Each structure stands twice: as C-alpha cells, then as structure tokens.
Amino acid sequence: MHLAYPVVLSALLFCTGVYGVLARRNAILVLMSVELMLNAVNLNLVAFDAWLSRAAQAAFPHDGLHSGQALTLFTIAIAAAEIGIGLAIVLAVYRNRGTADVDRLRDTAEDRGGSDGTDATARAGVPAPGSGEKAEASA
Amino acid sequence: MSHGFLSPTGVEITFVLVGLVTLGAAVVSVTTRQLVHAALWLVVALGGLAVEYLLLTAEFIAWVQVLIYVGSVVVLLLFGLMLTRAPIGRSPDADSGNRGVALGVAVAAAVALVWVVVDAFRTTWIDLDGASAGTTEVTGASLFQHWVLPFEALSVLLLAALVGAIVLSRKRNADSGEGGER
Structure with missing residues (x-):
C-alpha cells in the first residue's frame, strides 16, 4: 500500500478536528473534535509502524519493538483518561454556571469597555455569581 | 515487487473507500447542528478508523479502538451531552461566530499538511504481505x-x-x- 493514503487521511482528519475545536461552541463538541485529532495521530502511528517495523524486521529479525503500535495503545489509554477528566470539568462548570458554552465563560477575559463581562453573565441566564461561588469554581 | 501509483491494489481501494466514509462522518460530526447526531456520527468515524487499522494489519489496535472509543468514550460523551441538558433537536447556536476563521485555518492547515506529506512520501510503499505485524x-x-x-x-x-x-x-x-x- 502506498504510504500516502493513510498519511493523507490522517492529515485531513486532523484538520477536521482543528475546525471543530475552533468553530464549536459547546464544550462537549470541542472534546469530540479533540478526540478526532487524537485519532488522526493514532492512524499516523499505526501506518508508520506498519511501514517501519517491516524494514526493521529485515535488519534485525528478533527485535520486535513495534514502537508505533505500543505508543498507539498508550495514546488510546491517555485519551480515555483525558475524556473522563474533561467531562468531569465540563460538568462541574455546567453545575456552577448553568452553561457549557465556551463563549460565555469569560470571567478571566479582559474587560473591554466595561460591559462585556456583565453582558455575558446576563445572557447566560444565571444570576451574577457571588464571590464565594467564584472562588469555589476556580478552586 | 512492482508498485504503480495509478494501478491500486484491492487493499488500497478498500482503504480509500473506508477513508472517504470516515472523513465524511468526521466532517458531518463537526458541522451538524444536532448535538446527539454529532456524537453518533463520531461513532461512524471511529469505527471507520478501526477498519483502517485492520487494513494496516494492526488487529489488536483495531479491537482496542472499538472497545475503548466506540464502547466507552462515545458513551461518556453522550452522558455528558445528556447531563448538560443538550437540546435534542437542532440547536442554532452550536457553532460560534468564528466559523469563517476556523474554516480558513483548517483549510490552510490541510493544504499545507497534505502538500508536505505527499511530497515527502511520494515514493514510499508499505509492504503488507507476509506475517501480520499487529x-x-x-x-x-x-x-x-x-x-x-x-x-x-x-x-x-x-x-x-x-x-x-x-x-x-x-x-x-x-x-x-x-x-x-x-
């Protein structure tokens, strides 16, 4: 098989994930796009392992290192851990703020003109959080 | 073993067809306005990637992909969507205002990456015959x-x-x- 096929597919999937991360507003959809990007990297690792392990086998017949496939397994495990932690963070933010839209979480943004932060809070449909809630959310 | 760029083998044809399905599902997953449908299209994309792993003779990785991604990660994402009270129907504000910039960045990155990797690996073939490597x-x-x-x-x-x-x-x-x- 020509190596260009899996590598080009991986590049296109990665760019699809980049578009999703930049364009989506819901935090969970952003996490889905991150998963797409991680899978593109996995496809790259598997393809390069299928290419290079055969070449290494010709030179060293008893050295089955298979770094690409081992790293793919590690990446899958780390992605599973990442999605668990990410979803826990998103759920904590949703419980504190009543929204999971990344555009509305502007507490650490620069105050442009003095109306942006309060406007975002008002649009989110939640009462202005007290200082205690804020400290708790950032803890 | 002779290689021809314009005479693809059966594995290559299958790879390209499954790859088109995978890419299409990924694109629909990042552009659809129905949040639950996005997660379900993600299942199609991840399952297509498992088939691609099988075609690259990485059998164990393929089944791990099915177990971990299709089995647990997507279920976690669906739980997350439900717990944040995502709307079931079409939600008009699924995409933020910077879609144009995002599309520009993604297309520029795609053009650059595809150009570079095709130029780099133009004369490289994977030898998939013989004992399976995975x-x-x-x-x-x-x-x-x-x-x-x-x-x-x-x-x-x-x-x-x-x-x-x-x-x-x-x-x-x-x-x-x-x-x-x-």
Missing part, C-alpha cells in the same frame, strides 16, 4: 518485553485520572456538611 501475540510480546515500565506508569496515570474525575464530579455543597473530606 496480532495480539506480537503486540503483547513487544508490550511486555520492551514497554513494561511505560505500561505500569500508564496504569498509575489511569488511577490518578479516576480519582481526579471522582473528586471533580462530586457535589460541592456536600463539603460543608461533612467537612475536611478532601
């Missing part, structure tokens, strides 16, 4: 001969992630009642 036996042998220490470190990381997820998703107002539980 059976469970081969993968297990390499994993437990050469990669034992990273494997064990990864199990500690998974434990830390488990504890972290539990701590993060506990209800905060239980803190005042029980006191000093963290």
